[in-house]
Amino acid sequence: MDCEQAQALLQAHMDRELLPDDRPRLDAHLRGCATCRAAAAAYRLQDADLRLAFQSRRQASAAVADRVIAQLRGRDRTIRRRLPWTLMVMSAAAGFLLAFVVFRPWQKSADLVRPEPGRQDDQAALTPLEKAESVVFALAAESGQTCEVLAPNGSVWQTLQLGGKIAFGTRVRTAPSSRCEFQTPDGSEIRLNGGTEVLFADRRRLELARGQILARVEEAAAPFRVSIPNATITALGTEFDLLCQSAESVLSVLEGATRVEGKERWQTVQSGEKAKIVNGVVTHKEQLGRKLDQATDWALDLLKLKGPNNKEVTRRVNDILASIGETKTGSFNEAEIRKLGYSCTTPLTRYVQS
Ligand SMILES: [Zn+2]
Known part of the structure; x- marks a missing residue:
């Protein structure tokens, strides 16, 4: 048996499709071949977690693969190197594992910080509102983290626990080390970094x-607006990060488009763009693409609590996959990529192959 056959059997094994007769032959090869043994170990590492995490994500992976391949098509193909495909799979697998170490989707149930039963009622009494018309403190990056709220027309800041609800017109501020997420009635999610103060003026x-927010805005008929000193950022269903500092603000648009309106004119900032805003005017704009995710790394503490099926987590993982695809398969042509992954078991190789 050569290495190629051994790889095929390893894949069959991971797919639970290895025939009983093949097992001894594969074992014999593995005993004598360090390369295939290493590949087998890498498969085993990935298998359990990735199987779980990716069951529902095959289609998304395929879509990403199409995107990656489309990008590869446009590239200069004069430099092509042939790599042993086991090396390619293993190096890509390493990147893959990294992504999963970062997101730890398997920890979702263990780590999820849930509001204590009974708490919600206490907080509801603080601000007696219909649930549909209040903003909910939905997630805290760490257990026990709170934030402070100033009720409309109130004069004393009060502590708000996880699960607490606030009325529109309430100000919220976070301690320097605390990160939390609020959910508005339309399902939009507003994450607050440490040292942030924001007023939830109304539904949209x-x-x-001051400070920094990451907003994932649900689409609705009414535009969603965030005001900062001297400017207003308007968004329809989109995801953007806004850092508000005294001298300048920084707007990073991860999905969709936004409009920045100052006193005199407005400019659009599109998906993948990072813009500096000074006195209500966009003074600098650059296209950062996926690198923009780094601008929102602070929110990963919150995102990782959402589990692998969350749309935003999926998008981020897909972006990581696309990056891995670009860096690890950049020197392959499309036919090779499709062929190499044939009948592979791990989600990674499915992704490469799709
Ligand atoms: Zn071998």
Whole structure:
């Protein structure tokens, strides 16, 4: 048996499709071949977690693969190197594992910080509102983290526990080390970094006084607006990060498009763009693409609590997969990529092959 056959059997094994007769032959090869043994170990490492995490994500992976291949098509193909495909799979697998170490989707149930039973009622009494018309403190990066709220027309900041609800017109501020997420009635999610103060003015309007938010805005008929000193950022269903500092603000648009309106004119900032805003004017704009995710690394503490099926986590993982695809398969042509992954078991190789 040569290495190629051994790899095929390893894949069959991971797919639980190895025939009983083949097992001794594969074992014999593995005893004598360090390369295939290493590949087998890498498969085993990935298998359990990835199988779980990716069951529902095969289609998404295929879509990403199409995107990667489309990008590869446009590239200069004069430099092509043939790599042993086991090396390619293993190096890509290493990147893959990294992504999963970062997101730890398997920890979702263990780590998820849930509001304590009974708490919600206490907080509801604080701000007696219909659930449909209040904003909910939905996630805290760490157990026990709270934030402070100033009720409309109130004069004293009060502590808000996880699961607590606030009325529109309430100000929220976070301690330097605390990160939390609020959910508005339409399902939009507003993450607050440490040292942030924001006013939830109404269903679709925020005022960011200082600090940083990451907003994932649900689509709705009414535009979603965030005001900062001297400017308003308007968004329809989109995801963007906004850092509000005294001298300048930084807007990073991860999905969709936004409009920045100052006193005199407005400019659009598109998906993948990072813009500096000074006195209500976009003074600098650059296209960062997926690198923009780094601007929102602070929110990963919150995102990882959402589990592998969350749309945003999926998008981020897909972006990581696409990056891995670009770096690890950049020197392969499309036919090779498709062929190499044939009948592979691991999600990674399915992704490469799709
Ligand atoms: Zn071998």
